[in-house]
Every structure is written in structure tokens, then in C-alpha cells.
Amino acid sequence: MRTLLRLATAGSVDDGKSTLVGRLLYDSKSVLADQFDAVERVSRDRGLASADLALLTDGLRSEREQGITIDVAYRYFATAERSFILADCPGHVQYTRNTVTGASTADVVVLLVDVRHGIQEQTRRHLAVASLLRVPHVVVVVNKIDLVDFDEATYTRVSDEVLASARSLGLYDVATIPVSALAGDNVVERSDRTPWYEGPSLLTFLEQLSPVGSPHSEPLRFPVQLVIRPQQAAGDEFRDYRGYAGQITSGLVRVGDAVTVQPSGRSSTVTGIDFAGTALDEAFAPQSVVLRLADDIDISRGDLIVTSRSVPAVTQDIDGTVAWLADHRLVPGTKVLLKHGTKTVQAMVKAIGGKLDLEDARLLPADSLGLNDIGHVTLRLASPIPAEEYLHSRDTGAFLLIDAQDGGTLAAGMVGDALLDTVAEVGAAATPA
Amino acid sequence: MTLTDERRLTQLQWLESEAIHIIREVAAEFERPVLLFSGGKDSVVMLHLATKAFWPAPVPFPVMHVDTGHNFPEVLAFRDATVERLGLRLEVASVQDYIDDGRLRERSDGTRNQLQTQPLLDGITSNKFDAVFGGGRRDEEKARAKERVFSLRDEFGQWDPRNQRPELWNLYNGRHRPGEHVRVFPLSNWTELDVWQYIGAEDIALPELYYAHQREVFERDGMLISVSDVSQPREGETVEKRQVRYRTVGDASCTGAVESDATTVEAVIAEVAGTRLTERGATRADDRASEAAMEDRKKEGYF
Ligand SMILES: Nc1nc2c(ncn2[C@@H]2O[C@H](COP(=O)(O)OP(=O)(O)O)[C@@H](O)[C@H]2O)c(=O)[nH]1
Numbered sequence: 001m002r003t004l005l006r007l008a009t010a011g012s013v014d015d016g017k018s019t020l021v022g023r024l025l026y027d028s029k030s031v032l033a034d035q036f037d038a039v040e041r042v043s044r045d046r047g048l049a050s051a052d053l054a055l056l057t058d059g060l061r062s063e064r065e066q067g068i069t070i071d072v073a074y075r076y077f078a079t080a081e082r083s084f085i086l087a088d089c090p091g092h093v094q095y096t097r098n099t100v101t102g103a104s105t106a107d108v109v110v111l112l113v114d115v116r117h118g119i120q121e122q123t124r125r126h127l128a129v130a131s132l133l134r135v136p137h138v139v140v141v142v143n144k145i146d147l148v149d150f151d152e153a154t155y156t157r158v159s160d161e162v163l164a165s166a167r168s169l170g171l172y173d174v175a176t177i178p179v180s181a182l183a184g185d186n187v188v189e190r191s192d193r194t195p196w197y198e199g200p201s202l203l204t205f206l207e208q209l210s211p212v213g214s215p216h217s218e219p220l221r222f223p224v225q226l227v228i229r230p231q232q233a234a235g236d237e238f239r240d241y242r243g244y245a246g247q248i249t250s251g252l253v254r255v256g257d258a259v260t261v262q263p264s265g266r267s268s269t270v271t272g273i274d275f276a277g278t279a280l281d282e283a284f285a286p287q288s289v290v291l292r293l294a295d296d297i298d299i300s301r302g303d304l305i306v307t308s309r310s311v312p313a314v315t316q317d318i319d320g321t322v323a324w325l326a327d328h329r330l331v332p333g334t335k336v337l338l339k340h341g342t343k344t345v346q347a348m349v350k351a352i353g354g355k356l357d358l359e360d361a362r363l364l365p366a367d368s369l370g371l372n373d374i375g376h377v378t379l380r381l382a383s384p385i386p387a388e389e390y391l392h393s394r395d396t397g398a399f400l401l402i403d404a405q406d407g408g409t410l411a412a413g414m415v416g417d418a419l420l421d422t423v424a425e426v427g428a429a430a431t432p433a
Numbered sequence: 434m435t436l437t438d439e440r441r442l443t444q445l446q447w448l449e450s451e452a453i454h455i456i457r458e459v460a461a462e463f464e465r466p467v468l469l470f471s472g473g474k475d476s477v478v479m480l481h482l483a484t485k486a487f488w489p490a491p492v493p494f495p496v497m498h499v500d501t502g503h504n505f506p507e508v509l510a511f512r513d514a515t516v517e518r519l520g521l522r523l524e525v526a527s528v529q530d531y532i533d534d535g536r537l538r539e540r541s542d543g544t545r546n547q548l549q550t551q552p553l554l555d556g557i558t559s560n561k562f563d564a565v566f567g568g569g570r571r572d573e574e575k576a577r578a579k580e581r582v583f584s585l586r587d588e589f590g591q592w593d594p595r596n597q598r599p600e601l602w603n604l605y606n607g608r609h610r611p612g613e614h615v616r617v618f619p620l621s622n623w624t625e626l627d628v629w630q631y632i633g634a635e636d637i638a639l640p641e642l643y644y645a646h647q648r649e650v651f652e653r654d655g656m657l658i659s660v661s662d663v664s665q666p667r668e669g670e671t672v673e674k675r676q677v678r679y680r681t682v683g684d685a686s687c688t689g690a691v692e693s694d695a696t697t698v699e700a701v702i703a704e705v706a707g708t709r710l711t712e713r714g715a716t717r718a719d720d721r722a723s724e725a726a727m728e729d730r731k732k733e734g735y736f
Pocket residue numbers: 011012013014015016017018019020054143144145146147179180181182183
């Protein structure tokens with residue numbers, strides 16, 4: 001059974017990200033002959049002796065004209081065991097916007113470091129974004145190992161530095177791999193030029209990575225997308241059918257389970273789980289299904305069906321961390337729309353609590369936020385939502401801020417003090433009792 | 434299914450669930466969605482997903498076909514039978530009408546894929562469609578690789594790749610101003626192989642020309658073109674009967690067939706898994722013209 005893993009790549013310019021992605025695509029045989037022919041042609045035109053695999057990920061003409069990559073690109077490759085969706089996030093311009101976007105859906109961040117330069121300002125920022133967005137896994141590719149003669153000591157020094165930095169940001173599950181993206185060492189096959197390295201190649205690592213979270217251990221969360229009520233349209237059999245369509249964001253639901261609907265707080269029992277004509281006994285995240293309930297309670301789009309064993313409180317006041325993605329500045333008093341799950345409500349920015357210094361994970365004083373800033377905001381909502389700490393839930397803890405006039409996406413938001421909480425925990429754990 | 438912790442979706446189930454979520458979001462948040470339906474395999478899969486998304490209710494939006502007038506007859510027949518079976522309303526935006534009344538001029542090479550943009554945009558405007566489902570996939574082409582799932586178009590239907598909304602988590606933002614619309618791509622994360630495996634797993638019917646059959650073809654620009662009213666061999670092009678199938682169906686005058694023995698869906702899956710050419714590179718003369726052909730057309734409002 002083939003499963004799927006979502007990756008996001010990150011790194012500073014020239015660390016070799018394009019080369020690495022090109023090699024992953026090429027060596028996993030995801031590059032087809034006509035694509036490769038085009039790359040060979042361009043490489044020849046540029047006077048290169050062999051095909052430059054980095055060209056496989058070459059972007060739009062408008063980007064080539066400026067010599068920069070401006071946007072996240074999605075790439076696909078597969079092995080016998082797994083399919084991979086790779087969000088290729090350019091590192092320089094708009095790096096917050098791009099890495100936050102890529103990280104928001106990623107199971108693993110693949111971060112590149114040039115072994116000759118070691119940890120850079122960008123590296124720490126990317127680690128901080130991975131921590132902030134609570135990406136389950138991080139793997140650091142220590143690249144260009146060929147340029148230091150495959151030297152173990154140099155690799156170990158960089159690796160130790162990276163791991164220490166990651167720990168200070170609350171990231172414990174971090175792997176490092178010595179790689180030459182250019183020559184292919186430890187990308188797909190383990191290299192015999194790094195005999196001192198005992199771990200897997202990057203691709204093997206990605207294939208073996210266990211998916212995080214199990215439907216069992218998490219409480220049911222089911223945002224209602226729409227109510228399915230065919231009335232006359234589907235024949236007599238379904239005249240009285242009433243079901244709630246949605247995608248389970250966490251947990252597991254079984255027929256007979258007691259559930260509560262937020263924000264109303266009403267309770268009922270699951271009498272049926274339907275999927276396109278099939279009646280299921282149970283369903284789990286991230287399945288899209290239709291739930292039927294015993295009681296005819298008022299439920300509509302925007303409501304959240306949860307297990308009655310763990311009911312999130314509803315609130316109109318939110319303290320959150322936002323990555324500000326718009327050109328104009330965010331100031332207190334601004335009115336916006338907030339999208340949480342399937343619900344959109346009006347919101348007012350009551351206060352800005354500071355701006356995050358990502359390198360040191362500290363809060364700096366700020367009374368406004370600019371493009372690519374990450375900061376703290378206090379929001380007052382026009383109606384209550386069942387918001388949970390992002391720390392505990394990547395789904396019910398996430399929100400968007402949207403411009404009420406032109407509809408643009410202004411910010412990615414996370415309920416709670418995500419990064420600072422993590423760093424505080426690290427600090428507390430490090431302090432002897 | 435066992436009661437261990439092995440509750441994991443396969444990659445096909447995952448993709449299906451994601452697509453259904455997207456389709457439902459659109460139905461819930463937009464006033465007048467429409468699904469682009471040509472009878473081609475990606476649009477057939479998309480429509481199949483829509484029927485699953487709303488069961489037992491019918492699909493709550495109409496479908497639209499931008500008809501080049503250069504059709505494969507069996508694809509048109511399939512289109513009509515499908516629409517009939519599902520009880521859907523079909524809008525047709527006809528390139529031929531535009532040529533007949535002079536709003537569009539036939540291109541010198543006689544091909545019509547590029548001529549679809551204006552009828553498509555006019556069809557969207559005149560019907561006041563605010564969300565338009567397309568079957569585009571990000572693995573098809575490098576301009577598509579940067580496309581959002583919800584992709585905003587201005588009042589001229591244009592795509593601005595430099596100014597796209599960031600798309601975070603699975604929180605899609607479909608807000609738009611009057612006159613703007615949103616193109617929605619539920620199959621964004623699917624590859625050609627995923628589409629075929631899904632067709633196999635779900636036993637989805639397709640027009641017969643997707644499977645290997647005998648056909649009169651001639652070779653042009655390295656592609657096998659079918660002999661028909663709209664594609665006649667020129668001097669020096671010889672007609673032969675070959676065993677072929679189609680990987681995409683578009684303008685019949687410039688969509689190439691590939692030689693194939695794959696008469697069943699299993700055989701097609703095996704063929705696609707081992708194939709060495711991209712779908713577009715193998716079969717679309719118009720995409721081979723320039724490195725940025727698709728980027729340019731997309732900016733103007735193409736699919
Ligand atoms: N020697 C060596 N050079 C590399 C390696 N990986 C990338 N490079 C080179 O580093 C430069 C920048 O690589 P590129 O992939 O374009 O970096 P990006 O900006 O991170 O995408 C290019 O000249 C690559 O050929 C490597 O593992 N070893």
C-alpha cells in the first residue's frame with residue numbers, strides 16, 4: 001500500500017537546493033525524456049559539459065528574466081513505497097511567505113546547509129519557521145560534502161551546530177545527512193565515500209519516515225462544510241436524508257459515538273457515516289465523509305462536530321501568532337475577516353504584542369507589523385469560534401486573516417504563542433529543578 | 434480493516450479525499466460554480482469526484498464545454514451521454530460560432546486549442562460563473578507547477594503568477610471582487626499515473642480512444658495525427674493503419690496519438706508507469722512551440 005508524504009524544501013541561495021531537487025526527481029526516474037532533453041539542450045547552450053539538473057526546477061519566464069524564483073512550486077515524485085509532494089520554497093525574496101506556505105502542509109522540512117559555511121542566519125530562521133508551524137519532522141542536508149573531501153570531522157561539527165540550534169528552538173526530531181547533491185552521494189543510494197556515516201540516504205530516510213499522529217490518539221474534529229439534504233432531488237429513498245459533509249481533520253469517528261457541535265454546544269449521537277453510497281462503521285482523518293446524527297439539531301456550515309469526550313471551548317478573544325504577508329502594515333484597530341476551519345467571521349485587531357526575532361526566538365516591542373514579519377496579535381471576533389492552541393492542533397489552531405475589501409490573504413495565523421511557548425518549555429526543561 | 438493503528442489512507446484515497454474537500458468548499462462558498470467538462474479523462478475524473486462529494490444529492494452545478502469544433506466524435510458522444518446520465522445542464526462555448534461570425538479568425542496552421550480562451554472567458558462572464566473547476570494538474574508543465582488550488586482571475590480573466598495569494602494549510606480563500614472569478618483545480622496534486630490508477634480503482638468509464646485501437650493516422654512533426662474532416666494528410670504524409678491510443682484529447686487536428694497495445698486500464702497503467710515522455714510533450718503540438726507557451730496562454734486566461 002503506497003502512502004503519501006509531503007515535503008517542503010528550504011535553504012539559502014546557492015546551498016544547492018535546485019540541484020538536490022533536480023537529483024531527487026532525476027534519480028527517482030520522475031524526469032521524462034523530453035524534460036531531460038530540454039535541460040540538456042539549455043545546458044549545452046550555456047556551455048556546460050553535462051546536464052545541469054538544477055534546470056529541471058527552472059521556473060517561469062518572468063522569473064528567469066529577473067534571475068530569481070518568486071514563488072513556491074510543487075513537484076511530484078514517487079518510489080515503490082511512497083508518493084511525494086514537494087513544495088519547493090525559494091529562499092531569498094519573500095522567504096517568510098514561501099516557507100510558511102510550504103511548511104503549513106508539510107510532514108517534513110528538508111533544510112539545506114552548505115558544509116563549508118555551516119549554520120547561517122537563514123538556517124536558524126528556517127528552523128524557527130519549522131518549529132513555529134510545528135512541522136513534524138526536519139531533516140538537514142549538509143550539502144557539498146565533496147568540497148571538503150568527504151571529511152567526517154567537518155560534517156560532525158556542522159551537524160552538532162545544527163542540532164544544538166534546533167534544540168534551542170524546541171526541535172528534537174532532527175536528522176542530518178552528509179550529501180553531495182551535485183555528485184549524488186547519499187541522495188538516493190548510500191555513498192561509499194562517506195563510510196563513517198551510518199544513517200540512510202536522503203530518499204531512504206524519506207521513505208521510512210513514519211507518518212505522525214494516529215487517529216486513535218487524537219480527539220475527533222470535523223468542520224462541517226455543507227449540509228446534504230437532497231429533498232426531492234434524489235428520489236423517495238432520500239427524501240428525508242440529512243447529513244453533514246466534511247473532512248475529518250483529526251481523530252476517529254464510529255457509528256454510535258457521542259458528539260458535540262460547537263459553537264452551539266448541542267450534543268447528539270452518530271447514526272451513520274456515509275461515503276458516496278457506502279455506509280462505513282468508522283472513519284478517520286483525513287477522510288472526507290458525510291455524518292448523520294440522531295437528533296435534528298441546527299447545524300450548518302462553519303460548525304465543528306467534535307467528540308463529546310473532548311470539547312474545545314469557544315471564544316471571541318484570540319491571542320495568536322501571525323505571519324503578516326501583505327504589503328501594507330498591520331496596525332491595531334484594523335478590521336479583517338478571520339477564516340478558521342469552514343467558518344469566516346469578522347475580527348478586529350485589538351493590540352499588537354510584539355514582533356518575533358526568529359534567530360533568538362525573542363519578542364521585540366512593535367506597534368505594527370510589516371511584510372514578512374511574524375508577531376503577536378490580540379483579536380476580538382464578532383462571533384465565537386472553537387479555537388484550540390496551535391501547539392496541540394495544526395488544524396483547529398490555524399486561521400487566515402483576509403482583507404474584507406479585496407479578499408486578499410493577509411496573514412497566516414496560529415492560536416497561542418506557538419514559538420515562544422516552545423522556547424519557554426525548552427528553557428524550563430533545561431533549568432535544573 | 435483491522436483495529437490496529439494501521440489506519441492510513443493510501444495515496445489515492447488521500448488525493449480523493451483532498452479533491453472532495455476542495456469541491457465541497459467551492460459548492461459552499463460560491464454562488465455560481467461551473468465544472469469544465471470536455472469528456473477528456475481529467476474532466477471525467479473530476480466529475481466523478483463531484484458525484485461522490487455530494488451523494489446522495491446530485492451534483493449542484495452545471496458543466497461547460499469549450500468546443501473547438503475539432504472534435505473526436507466518440508468524445509462528444511461520451512460527453513452527451515454522461516451529462517444525460519447525471520442529469521446535468523451543459524453549457525457549450527463554441528469556437529466555431531466565433532469563427533463563423535468573425536469574432537475569431539482561424540489560425541494559419543488551422544489548430545484551435547489557442548482559440549479557446551475568448552469563448553471560455555465570454556462563457557464565464559455571460560453566465561456570471563464565479564468559480565470554474567478545471568482539471569489542470571501541477572505535474573503537467575512548469576507554469577502549472579506554481580498554480581494555486583484556488584487561483585484568482587481578474588476581470589479580464591488574466592492570471593498574474595507574480596501576485597498569487599499564498600495558500601496555507603487547507604484553508605482555501607475564494608474571496609473575490611465582482612467581475613473576478615476563481616479557477617479551482619481539485620486535481621492539482623495528482624499525477625498522470627494517479628489519474629489512471631484512480632480510473633482503474635473506481636472503474637470509471639472513458640471514451641474508447643483512450644485505449645489501444647486501430648486507426649488511420651499520418652505522421653506530422655513526429656506525432657501521429659488521425660485522419661478526419663479537420664486533419665487531412667498533406668503532400669508527402671502517408672496514411673497508415675496503426676494500433677494507437679490517445680493520452681489526451683483536445684483539438685483533433687493537432688492532438689497526437691501514441692502507438693500502444695494497451696487495450697485495458699491495467700495495460701494503460703503499466704504503460705504510463707513506464708513511459709518516457711510527458712503527456713503534453715508527447716501529444717500536444719501547441720505546447721512544444723515555445724518554452725513558455727503555457728505560461729503565456731495561462732496569463733491570458735486559458736485553462
Ligand atoms: N561541489 C558541489 N557543488 C554543488 C553541490 N550542490 C550544488 N552545487 C553547486 O552550487 C551552486 C548552486 O546550486 P543551486 O542548486 O543552483 O543552488 P540553490 O540556489 O540553492 O538552488 C551550483 O553551481 C551547483 O552546481 C554539491 O553537492 N557539490
